[in-house]
Amino acid sequence: MSTFSIYSLAAILLVGLGVYGLFTRQHLLRKVMALNVIAGGIFLLLISTAYRNQDLFPDPVPQAMVLTGIVVAISATGFALALVRSIHRRMAESETDPSQDSWDQP
Amino acid sequence: MNLILLFDVFLIAALLLVSWRLLGASDLFQATVLFISFGLFLSLAWIRLGAPDIALAEAAVGAGLAGVLLFGTFKGLEPGADRENDSFTSEPCRLDPISPCPGKIHLLLAFTCVGSLTTLLVLAVLDLPATGDGLTPMVSQFLERSGVEHPVTAVLLNFRFYDTWLELGVLVAAVLGILCVRNRFDLRELKVLQAPDVMLRRLVMGLAPTMALVVVYLLWLGDHAPGGAFQAGVVLAAMLVLLWFSGHASITGLSRMLWLFCLIAGFAVMLLVAVVSALWPEMRPLEFPEEWSAMIILGVEVVATLSIGVALSSLAILSLGAVDDPGGS
Amino acid sequence: MQVLAGMLCLLGAFFFMAGSVGVIRFPDSLSRIHALTKADNLGLGFIVLALVITSQSVAVGLKLILIWVLALVASSSICFFLGRKLIRGG
Numbered sequence: 387m388s389t390f391s392i393y394s395l396a397a398i399l400l401v402g403l404g405v406y407g408l409f410t411r412q413h414l415l416r417k418v419m420a421l422n423v424i425a426g427g428i429f430l431l432l433i434s435t436a437y438r439n440q441d442l443f444p445d446p447v448p449q450a451m452v453l454t455g456i457v458v459a460i461s462a463t464g465f466a467l468a469l470v471r472s473i474h475r476r477m478a479e480s481e482t483d484p485s486q487d488s489w490d491q492p
Numbered sequence: 493m494n495l496i497l498l499f500d501v502f503l504i505a506a507l508l509l510v511s512w513r514l515l516g517a518s519d520l521f522q523a524t525v526l527f528i529s530f531g532l533f534l535s536l537a538w539i540r541l542g543a544p545d546i547a548l549a550e551a552a553v554g555a556g557l558a559g560v561l562l563f564g565t566f567k568g569l570e571p572g573a574d575r576e577n578d579s580f581t582s583e584p585c586r587l588d589p590i591s592p593c594p595g596k597i598h599l600l601l602a603f604t605c606v607g608s609l610t611t612l613l614v615l616a617v618l619d620l621p622a623t624g625d626g627l628t629p630m631v632s633q634f635l636e637r638s639g640v641e642h643p644v645t646a647v648l649l650n651f652r653f654y655d656t657w658l659e660l661g662v663l664v665a666a667v668l669g670i671l672c673v674r675n676r677f678d679l680r681e682l683k684v685l686q687a688p689d690v691m692l693r694r695l696v697m698g699l700a701p702t703m704a705l706v707v708v709y710l711l712w713l714g715d716h717a718p719g720g721a722f723q724a725g726v727v728l729a730a731m732l733v734l735l736w737f738s739g740h741a742s743i744t745g746l747s748r749m750l751w752l753f754c755l756i757a758g759f760a761v762m763l764l765v766a767v768v769s770a771l772w773p774e775m776r777p778l779e780f781p782e783e784w785s786a787m788i789i790l791g792v793e794v795v796a797t798l799s800i801g802v803a804l805s806s807l808a809i810l811s812l813g814a815v816d817d818p819g820g821s
Numbered sequence: 822m823q824v825l826a827g828m829l830c831l832l833g834a835f836f837f838m839a840g841s842v843g844v845i846r847f848p849d850s851l852s853r854i855h856a857l858t859k860a861d862n863l864g865l866g867f868i869v870l871a872l873v874i875t876s877q878s879v880a881v882g883l884k885l886i887l888i889w890v891l892a893l894v895a896s897s898s899i900c901f902f903l904g905r906k907l908i909r910g911g
Contacts, residue, residue, distance in 0.1 A: 389541075391617070394617045395614065395617065401613065402609060402610035403511050403512060404515075405606050406603070410599060419514055419523060419562070423514070431617070436541070436626065438623050439623065443542065444541065444543060445628045445631075446627075446628070446647045447627045447631065450652060450655065453549055454655050454659045456554065456722075457553065457662075457663060458662050460554075460561075461663050461665075462662075464670060464807035465666045468674060469673055471569065471811075474569050691898075702891070
């Protein structure tokens with residue numbers, strides 16, 4: 387097996403794991419992490435295709451795209467986390483009755 | 493079996509295991525720590541695949557900054573938020589009203605969807621030719637006309653200039669979005685949660701010159717070796733966040749105008765380059781004259797580093813910082 | 822030269838392994854931090870030394886030593902903060 391096929395298959399598994407986590411986990415923080423795992427898988431797939439040419443340096447175009455993608459992913463993560471925080475705050479504020487804690491309900 | 497293959501298998505097993513655990517662990521704190529180690533393993537994989545530029549950025553962004561953001565949000569959530577059952581599950585399930593929310597139908601649907609997606613992707617990858625040059629010959633053909641010697645920097649700041657440009661736009665948009673969500677239009681009133689202690693202050697004071705040196709070094713290195721505006725910007729962001737966290741002067745000390753100026757400077761300079769090159773008679777948009785390209789790239793890189801650093805540190809400070817007045821938000 | 826570097830690398834790897842075993846086996850957090858920072862810094866030191874021996878230029882060697890010093894500063898200060906937090910009961 388070549389390096390390309392090993393790493394691209396691993397990348398696909400990472401994407402699959404991330405999508406599965408995104409669907410089945412409830413906590414929003416965990417969903418954000420799952421999105422980041424998907425992003426990591428996609429980056430790994432791109433770079434493993436860049437690694438296919440053995441003679442020269444790895445293809446710089448996917449590298450540049452991944453570099454751009456990392457920064458875009460962190461901005462999206464930051465924004466998503468701000469939204470998560472805001473949602474949680476609204477949820478806590480909408481609890482009018484302090485004796486009843488919504489976190490403990492089944 | 494040769495040794496490098498063994499290393500590959502171990503690395504991939506570690507990556508998959510860590511991502512499985514971080515999605516499956518019941519404790520959110522543990523998941524956050526695992527997320528950081530996921531970033532570190534990923535950056536090992538970049539090194540292995542011959543992409544040190546990405547490894548540098550990933551170690552700083554994926555492991556460092558994302559970890560800081562996740563920890564900040566984790567701490568900022570209401571107490572009890574680390575439990576997996578949050579209030580979204582208390583609503584009755586639409587698909588399967590009897591069982592608790594990730595019911596059997598949910599899991600089955602998710603599994604089918606993920607299974608078919610994975611199969612399709614595997615088929616697509618197996619269909620790809622096992623060797624291929626991609627765009628490498630083209631890049632190396634035009635490299636000497638790009639104004640820099642490192643191919644990744646040439647792609648980022650010359651051949652695919654618009655990618656970098658729009659990416660800076662995304663960064664600015666993210667910061668503006670967070671400002672809107674937090675209903676806050678200034679960084680100056682954001683404070684650190686705990687009082688900074690003496691030891692940390694001294695330590696950061698001692699380290700700050702070294703970090704500034706690393707920023708300049710990485711920026712200069714991007715011309716001919718792995719490094720460049722992104723990596724330098726991320727280190728700058730780390731420095732600004734550390735300075736802020738230990739109570740030193742940082743971007744929270746800037747006036748609002750100056751801060752916004754630093755935030756949009758990179759995008760604005762690239763816009764300026766785009767407009768000038770579009771209006772220039774014998775050039776197409778985003779095409780630089782060859783004799784000027786080294787200068788243009790260097791200038792854009794310096795400004796972009798500043799903008800990336802300020803934007804990323806604003807992200808972190810906005811997610812970590814607390815406001816003194818409780819009714820503010 | 823190469824043999825010496827290889828031996829230093831092995832020595833470094835041994836200390837890394839000792840540190841990792843310590844992290845897994847030690848009972849409480851304080852002794853785990855101890856294992857991690859002491860043994861791993863020593864291991865990193867040996868590997869950096871091996872790389873310095875094999876590196877071609879003085880500049881590269883100096884940069885490697887700088888990396889080691891920075892890692893030392895970072896891990897010892899993190900060790901201090903964690904330990905203090907643990908003792909104060911955080």
